Amino acid sequence: MYQISEFQTRNFADTINPCTNEASGPGRQNAAEWLRVGFHDMSTADKEAGTGGLDASIQYELDTGENLGPGFNTTLAFMSNFLTARSSMADLIALGVYASVRSCGGPAVPFRAGRIDAVGPGRTGVPQPDHPIESFRKQFARMGFTPAEMIQVTACGHTIGGVHEAEFPELLIQGEAPLDSSVADFDNRVVTEYLAGNSTNPLVAGPAVALGKASDARIFASDGNATARALADATVFQDVCQAVLQKMIDVVPRGVVLTDPVRPYRVKPLNMQLGLNPYARDMRLTGRIRVRSTDLPKEMLGELTLTYKDRNGTSDCGPCTTRSTFRGVSYGFDDSFVVSRSFPSLAGSCEREPPPLTVAYLVLSHRRQHQRLDRHLVLHHLYLPQERDDALLRQQRQPLPAARRSDDPGASQLSQPAHGRDQRRGSRSYPLPLPLPFPHQPPHHQGG
Numbered sequence: 001m002y003q004i005s006e007f008q009t010r011n012f013a014d015t016i017n018p019c020t021n022e023a024s025g026p027g028r029q030n031a032a033e034w035l036r037v038g039f040h041d042m043s044t045a046d047k048e049a050g051t052g053g054l055d056a057s058i059q060y061e062l063d064t065g066e067n068l069g070p071g072f073n074t075t076l077a078f079m080s081n082f083l084t085a086r087s088s089m090a091d092l093i094a095l096g097v098y099a100s101v102r103s104c105g106g107p108a109v110p111f112r113a114g115r116i117d118a119v120g121p122g123r124t125g126v127p128q129p130d131h132p133i134e135s136f137r138k139q140f141a142r143m144g145f146t147p148a149e150m151i152q153v154t155a156c157g158h159t160i161g162g163v164h165e166a167e168f169p170e171l172l173i174q175g176e177a178p179l180d181s182s183v184a185d186f187d188n189r190v191v192t193e194y195l196a197g198n199s200t201n202p203l204v205a206g207p208a209v210a211l212g213k214a215s216d217a218r219i220f221a222s223d224g225n226a227t228a229r230a231l232a233d234a235t236v237f238q239d240v241c242q243a244v245l246q247k248m249i250d251v252v253p254r255g256v257v258l259t260d261p262v263r264p265y266r267v268k269p270l271n272m273q274l275g276l277n278p279y280a281r282d283m284r285l286t287g288r289i290r291v292r293s294t295d296l297p298k299e300m301l302g303e304l305t306l307t308y309k310d311r312n313g314t315s316d317c318g319p320c321t322t323r324s325t326f327r328g329v330s331y332g333f334d335d336s337f338v339v340s341r342s343f344p345s346l347a348g349s350c351e352r353e354p355p356p357l358t359v360a361y362l363v364l365s366h367r368r369q370h371q372r373l374d375r376h377l378v379l380h381h382l383y384l385p386q387e388r389d390d391a392l393l394r395q396q397r398q399p400l401p402a403a404r405r406s407d408d409p410g411a412s413q414l415s416q417p418a419h420g421r422d423q424r425r426g427s428r429s430y431p432l433p434l435p436l437p438f439p440h441q442p443p444h445h446q447g448g
């Protein structure tokens with residue numbers, strides 16, 4: 001999800017990047033729609049009861065009359081392409097808040113994972129423009145927000161996007177009317193214009209006033225403008241929005257436990273394959289390696305050297321080293337990555353004795369273009385998963401050509417039961433990738 005452009009992009013931000021993107025049609029700013037979906041999904045939470053919150057129940061609530069507009073459907077349909085066993089719709093909606101805010105120049109809202117999708121609708125209770133201020137206070141208190149946070153989170157939500165004639169024809173003449181004069185900038189104009197009295201926000205001025213639907217004006221004024229005035233400082237606005245939007249996406253039903261904020265791995269092996277050639281004479285490792293280069297400019301990465309080491313940390317395996325050049329660069333909102341070319345293969349020969357099948361160490365040496373090795377990264381063990389082990393054992397139990405049966409001691413050893421060789425091979429998945437320390441990083445790497 002963090003690779004959003006160029007090489008091996010995950011395409012998650014395609015319809016909201018740039019912030020002005022109107023991928024669903026004129027006057028429909030997809031980034032604003034994603035942010036609004038996040039709020040509407042969360043806003044039926046009952047903190048005290050431990051129900052609702054960011055749980056994707058919105059997908060069952062589109063006909064309650066509280067979620068007007070096509071943006072909900074479009075957002076959910078787009079995100080459904082990214083549903084996996086490990087990424088729930090609720091997590092995707094939360095990630096969408098991070099992505100849309102960031103795309104519009106707002107703060108990086110830390111993203112935690114682990115939300116569980118609701119299996120049906122929740123209660124009603126999304127705030128509507130005609131509700132009195134006492135109702136707003138009660139609704140936000142139910143969600144777990146203080147009166148000041150109610151003002152803050154509404155200002156942070158209404159810094160992008162606008163009101164649409166199709167949904168609220170009584171509030172504007174036609175088309176889309178922005179909530180502030182910088183519709184695609186995550187800035188504090190929504191409050192500075194309100195304070196200056198020159199706002200054209202349809203929830204502050206215009207027909208809404210007489211209709212009792214100027215909800216932003218009512219909310220911003222609800223503490224005598226004290227919170228709005230604090231938000232008039234651009235830095236405060238960004239900091240406050242980071243905090244309250246994180247609070248918003250972290251409202252989850254009781255029992256749901258969120259992870260620590262997710263950060264992209266420093267080193268991430270991709271499509272790793274560890275296999276044997278016929279007759280198990282060579283063990284081959286192939287794949288790609290992605291290195292987070294955010295604080296490691298790609299000019300400093302000349303090539304990756306991978307060195308095979310056996311379980312004892314030695315490399316008595318013949319051609320133990322392979323080099324890989326870089327295949328491409330990709331970017332997220334906050335991180336950049338370089339991806340190595342599929343390295344040809346790293347083969348451990350078993351002419352003398354069979355390679356240890358279960359464990360391999362890789363030592364990555366980052367080589368600066370004009371300097372000698374300056375760092376080493378040790379990747380975690382690679383375990384050969386049980387399924388592959390079993391397949392290999394089946395393959396190895398096939399009768400070998402007569403010539404090899406007598407002269408290849410490795411063949412008999414390889415066909416022993418898996419658990420007899422290594423306790424750890426019961427593992428059914430690769431424990432890779434793991435967040436890795438990056439030792440000995442000299443300060444001069446920054447920007448150089």
Ligand code: HEM
Binds near residue numbers: 039158
């Ligand atoms: C009392 C609280 C709130 C009320 C009454 C309210 C009401 C509205 C209304 C009437 C619209 C116009 C929708 C349309 O015409 O498509 C709107 C737009 C929007 N709201 Fe809110 N809102 C509230 C709080 C929030 C919060 C807390 C957030 C997010 C943190 C948020 C995010 C947005 C966004 C991004 C849009 C623009 C949508 C677009 O351009 O498609 N709102 N809101």
